[in-house]
Amino acid sequence: MKIRLKERLATGSTLVVIGLLALAIGWAYLEVGDANRQRQQASEISLGLTQVRLVTFEYRQYRLERARVQWFTATDHLDRLIASSTYSGSAQREIIGRLRASRVLVRNIFTALSAVPVAEAGAAVSDESRRRFELQLDSRLLVVQQDSLNDAFRLTELATERINRAQERVLVVIGIGLTSIALVTLGTSWLIRRSILGPVVSLQQATEEIAAGNWEHRLGLAGDDEIGALAGNFDAMVRKLRDAHAELARRNRALIASNEELEAFSYSVSHDLRAPLRSMDGFSLMLLEDYSEQLDEEGKDALQRIRGASQRMGAIIDDLLRLSHVTRVELAVKPLDLSAMARDIADEIDREHSDRALAWVIEAGLRLSADPALMRIALDNLLRNACKFSAHSERPLIRVGALPGDARNTYFVADNGVGFDMAYSDKLFGAFQRLHHASDFPGSGIGLAIVQRIIRRHHGRVWAESTQGRGATFFFDLKEANNGPDEQDHPAG
Amino acid sequence: MDQMNKTILLVEDNPDDVKLTLRAFKRNNVANPIVVARDGVEALDYLFARGAYAGRRGKALPALILLDLKLPRLDGLAVLKAVRAEELTRLIPLVVLTSSKEEQDMVQSYTLGANSYVRKPVNFSEFLEAARVLGIYWLMINQAPPEPLQA
Structure with missing residues (x-):
């Protein structure tokens, strides 16, 4: 099972438990409210019954018309109370039914009682039998009313029981809910440890192993x-x-x-x-x-x-x-003075060609980092090349310098010799490639190939531009030579 | 002993080179006897009077060794090492005379105690000049160490 699903399940079940708890609390609130209302109704019914009993007693004592009217008012009120009651339990409904029946009975008895004429003097026999009848009705009334009162108390008791039951149930539900939440939390934590922490530790150990070279x-x-x-x-x-x-x-x-x-x-x-x-x-x-x-x-x-x-x-x-x-050869890169190196080589060439009036313009302060021995070979080849190909020039001039304002530090060697045809510039640096006849300009055609290898070993570039008959310029840069080992030719170090 | 009688040991396997070297010395009036060893083993046999040269015991050692590096059986550097390791031969002037100018050859030769390193040029005229200078320097100008006899 996916961890995402497990995590959702855990969160979901927690939320469900919390929801159930909320429902239970809400239900208890409604239940208690309802039970309270019923108890209220029961109290009112008890009160009504007591009132009716009092008025009954009063009427029986004095036989006042006012009391009789009052009795009916109180009884009507009580009947309305009973009719409007909202009991739902079977026990309650049974009690209500009994109460209703009692009310009808009481009303009948009272009506019968009030219909008995007031005792008059001189009617002793009939008085005696009437008095007995009245007494009979009286006691019947008393019994029924007492029963009704008991029923009303029973209603109150039932409502109270209902409240207590609701509270108990809520307690149980809260207990179960809290236990469920605790279990889900424990389960989630165990799950995280088992399906995430353990594997993460293995992963960490694996990365260490592999970093140590255990492929x-x-x-x-x-x-x-x-x-x-x-x-x-x-x-x-x-x-x-x-x-x-x-x-x-x-x-x-x-x-x-x-x-x-x-x-x-x-x-x-x-x-x-x-x-x-x-x-x-x-x-x-x-x-x-x-x-x-x-x-x-x-x-x-x-x-x-x-x-x-x-x-x-x-x-x-x-x-x-x-x-x-x-x-x-192994590269040994160090800072060097390219200007001094160029002047040194120029002096050497001048000594060898004392018959020729070569003009040199060498920019001062050209510094770069390279292998001095190799750089000297490269520069020597470039300068001798320039010297060779300007042999037929009237006023041979060789310039060495750097391009101004160039971030890559591009250096150049320029001559005013015969130059070459740019169409063949791609052949310029190939070994044994010649763009001129050996009879015109002697050489094996290896010089520029050597230059290119040296510059490349310094991770630089070398290229040339020319207009035929108006000289050639060779450019090179070594930007990346200063940092990092030479990985081109010596894989074994 | 007379300068002209000092023996030169030429260790060289290529017969053309032997012939040309002998010619170069002859043309430069180096009249010393030249013994040719055609590989490293033969050279050491000659020097230490072993094998075919066992009869040389007690005879004079060469005044100069000209040693090629690339030799059959035992190469020049091994010969050089053996020569310098032996009390008897360690002072004999030894010139490495070879085709290569590989840096490793030069460095190893000097490290093992070569007195000189000469590269045989292709141009024979240049080689003649080299042989002339070699003869003059090692056989005439240079004061050789006291000469031990073959044990």
């Missing part, structure tokens, strides 16, 4: 109520979480494995792939040096090409290893 813990609370549904949902949720967790762990292991493979692969590349190139270059040079007389120009040219190709491939392998290195 196999089950609530296992059956039941068709809300707590049962909650427990079912909870267990289902834990199962899903466990599965997701296991899946995550599995993927993490796979990632670690593939990372280790990558590690082993690049180690092997680093050692083994370059050795044959050394042989090709070395033995070509040996031929050129030791057998130059036997070789014509074409043969020598071929050997030179073999050497050139070997060395280019060596450079490509080195670039690949660098790219792999920036992916694998």
